[in-house]
Amino acid sequence: MTDSTKGTLGTTDDDPPPAVRAEGVVKRFGPTLALDRVGISVAAGDSHALVGRNGAGKSTLVSVLTGLHTPDAGQVFFQDEPAPSGGDTAAWQSKVACVYQKSMVVPDLSVAENLFLGRFGPGRIRWSQLRARAGDLLAEYGVDVDPAARAGDLTVEQGQFVEIARALSFGARFIILDEPTAQLDAAGIERLFTKLRELQAQGVAFLFISHHLQEVYDLCSTVTVYRDARHVLTAPVADLGKAELVAAMTGEEAPAPTASAWHAGSAASAEPAEPVLRAEALALDGAYEPIDLAVCPGEVVGLAGATASGNTALGETLVGLRRATSGRTLVGGRPVRPGSVPHALGAGIGYVPEDRHRQGLVLGRSVAENATLSVTDQLGPYGTVLPSRTRAFAQRMISSLDIKTSGPAQPVADLSGGNQQKVVIARALAREPRVLVAIRPTAGVDVKSKDSLLSVVRGVADRGDAAVIVSDELDDLRVCDRVIALFHGRVIAEFGSGWTDRDLVSAMEGLPAGGGKGAEE
Numbered sequence: 001m002t003d004s005t006k007g008t009l010g011t012t013d014d015d016p017p018p019a020v021r022a023e024g025v026v027k028r029f030g031p032t033l034a035l036d037r038v039g040i041s042v043a044a045g046d047s048h049a050l051v052g053r054n055g056a057g058k059s060t061l062v063s064v065l066t067g068l069h070t071p072d073a074g075q076v077f078f079q080d081e082p083a084p085s086g087g088d089t090a091a092w093q094s095k096v097a098c099v100y101q102k103s104m105v106v107p108d109l110s111v112a113e114n115l116f117l118g119r120f121g122p123g124r125i126r127w128s129q130l131r132a133r134a135g136d137l138l139a140e141y142g143v144d145v146d147p148a149a150r151a152g153d154l155t156v157e158q159g160q161f162v163e164i165a166r167a168l169s170f171g172a173r174f175i176i177l178d179e180p181t182a183q184l185d186a187a188g189i190e191r192l193f194t195k196l197r198e199l200q201a202q203g204v205a206f207l208f209i210s211h212h213l214q215e216v217y218d219l220c221s222t223v224t225v226y227r228d229a230r231h232v233l234t235a236p237v238a239d240l241g242k243a244e245l246v247a248a249m250t251g252e253e254a255p256a257p258t259a260s261a262w263h264a265g266s267a268a269s270a271e272p273a274e275p276v277l278r279a280e281a282l283a284l285d286g287a288y289e290p291i292d293l294a295v296c297p298g299e300v301v302g303l304a305g306a307t308a309s310g311n312t313a314l315g316e317t318l319v320g321l322r323r324a325t326s327g328r329t330l331v332g333g334r335p336v337r338p339g340s341v342p343h344a345l346g347a348g349i350g351y352v353p354e355d356r357h358r359q360g361l362v363l364g365r366s367v368a369e370n371a372t373l374s375v376t377d378q379l380g381p382y383g384t385v386l387p388s389r390t391r392a393f394a395q396r397m398i399s400s401l402d403i404k405t406s407g408p409a410q411p412v413a414d415l416s417g418g419n420q421q422k423v424v425i426a427r428a429l430a431r432e433p434r435v436l437v438a439i440r441p442t443a444g445v446d447v448k449s450k451d452s453l454l455s456v457v458r459g460v461a462d463r464g465d466a467a468v469i470v471s472d473e474l475d476d477l478r479v480c481d482r483v484i485a486l487f488h489g490r491v492i493a494e495f496g497s498g499w500t501d502r503d504l505v506s507a508m509e510g511l512p513a514g515g516g517k518g519a520e521e
């Protein structure tokens, strides 16, 4: 099992020792076996992808490799030396760091303070010296950020660069990137990858965790697949086709559905229907200019756009999270009170938020409680909530959305990221909304679950209701009947179902060429 890593990669005695090597790692959480005798070996200077479906054990491995969890069995080595002992944070920091999609820097401190956090010696701190040292350090790693800037004012990308520089300054030669691109636009991803390649050339090794398989192909030379807590394979990326990779992740041979398959069931009717959802000259100062939008029964409409295009702000206005500066939203022809989530819900708008931790879930509560939060009125007579009805309701959601959990009573906090997202969608669907507005619904969700989540959204429209997907992910947008692309707060193009990736990406980048109806070149 774990030894397969050696043969495939063709290491020799002359090679430097692997940046990290884990062997026979076992980790249990109560009844859940999260890692079952897994291993991984990341060569110095390599960019090694770790992929697997939600719940495969990736985050648990990260916790073991960063010293947050002590494994129940197995060993971890950095450059052939045994990993530091449990509580020795400084020793772990000199070996490894993990950069998450959201920066972990302390927002109210300056960049310089963040860089040297925990390393101030005794005595008075010389701020000017600290800033100068921070400046040198950032320059050394080619990070173009002002050391005096407040960390909270950095972009996601700058925050990640600062964290990488911080990790390297501790001496770490191995950095884990856990979905680092989730909040970046295409140009930001390219800049991140360029930086990573530079550092690789200096011998720094990366473990790259992503649900975007294309990124694995773009950046990594080796890939390891985990499935159901086990190591399935490790291979050079160049030797493994996408279909094989997905098959290894899912354990099935079934090809992923194509765009046309998505639409096969939607039987678009020719007669124009009364829109379920309408936005009339809806505008939000500083976010987007007046926009008209009509979403008909049976339709899934995409609002595409990069960060700050206004698409998320528009989605958030539709669900009542933001109050439009002008214009109005109507459901079934009736105006919805602006800026009121309860009113929007009552009017039949279901909402799948982007940030499931802040807006979506009560982490300490069970899967059943979270899935039924919006329908407690349907779970028992006279304002009571019958546990049996809650469980039955949740059980139906668990099976129809294929949520990987030990049961309705399991706390949501214990589920993997993708499965948490399914609970959020379950909750939005529980009220049987007339229109579902989903903001980046598949962020952090594995390929297979992505398909099933998107078919759930598609299903809402296919049964005669409607859906809006706000996203910059082409896979999310592929299930849409129409896609409206925004750029800097304006509609820049609108596409029917036959768009090409190139047309849509260009539109999101602000290049209207083609406008969805045939580019010039």
Ligand SMILES: Nc1ncnc2c1ncn2[C@@H]1O[C@H](COP(=O)(O)OP(=O)(O)OP(=O)(O)O)[C@@H](O)[C@H]1O
Binding pocket: 029, 030, 032, 033, 034, 052, 053, 054, 055, 056, 057, 058, 059, 060, 061, 413, 414, 415, 416, 417, 418, 419, 444, 446
């Ligand atoms: N603290 C915990 N308590 C109980 N169970 C846990 C805990 N952390 C993880 N698990 C369980 O361990 C398994 C592996 O989860 P893990 O988060 O490592 O998966 P993952 O591959 O990172 O998934 P994702 O892609 O969704 O983030 C899952 O079944 C999860 O529910």
